[in-house]
Amino acid sequence: MSASVVAVSAMGLRQSMAWLHTWVGLWFCWLLYAVFLTGTLAVFEEPVTHWMTPEHHASEPAVAGTRPGPVDRERRLTLGAGFLARNAPDASYWEIWPADRNQDNALFSYWLDAEGAHVATQLDPETGKPAVVEVDL
Structure with a gap:
């Protein structure tokens, strides 16, 4: 037997539970630290x-x-x-977002089509036509 096992077994129940609580708590704290650190890095990745x-x-x-200047x-x-009004006149639901979290000069439109499917389009804020969106792969 190792010295730490002998030392723990020689202690009473209260001391061995305190020892267990200390080490389990320390391991759990390090685990939480790793989770919070990786979560923070994921949030601030960009x-x-x-x-x-x-x-x-x-x-x-x-x-x-x-880049074009901001459109009011x-x-x-x-x-x-x-x-x-031109592309979804019979939709049961419209939603227009003139900004998003990354840019204030944005324009997004959402609606429900005839089958009830959710449709989204990013529009050019200067012309109101569908925008060409660059996708990062």
């Missing part, structure tokens, strides 16, 4: 990745000059309502 790729920082000013919210809502 900003950390951006921070770790300085080559993107050099190209950002050039790209920023090609009322105009975006009008464009979204016009798109839905």
Whole structure:
């Protein structure tokens, strides 16, 4: 037998439960720490990745000059309502989102089609036409 097993078995019930509580608690704390750390890294993955790729920082000013300026919210809502009136006039449900969590100059439309399926479209905030969306794979 190892020395720690002999030492634990020589203790009384109360001391052995205190020893067990201490070590199980420490292992559980480290497990929770690992879970919270990986969860935090998952939440902040995009900003950390951006921070770790300085080559993107050099190209950002050039790209920023090609992006259109912000379109006011009322105009975006009008464009979204016009798109839905043309493309889903008989839908039982419309929803227009003039912003999302990543950008304030966005336009999204949602509706239920004739079969009751949920349909979503990202629209160009300047023209109200379906936008070409770049997908990161």
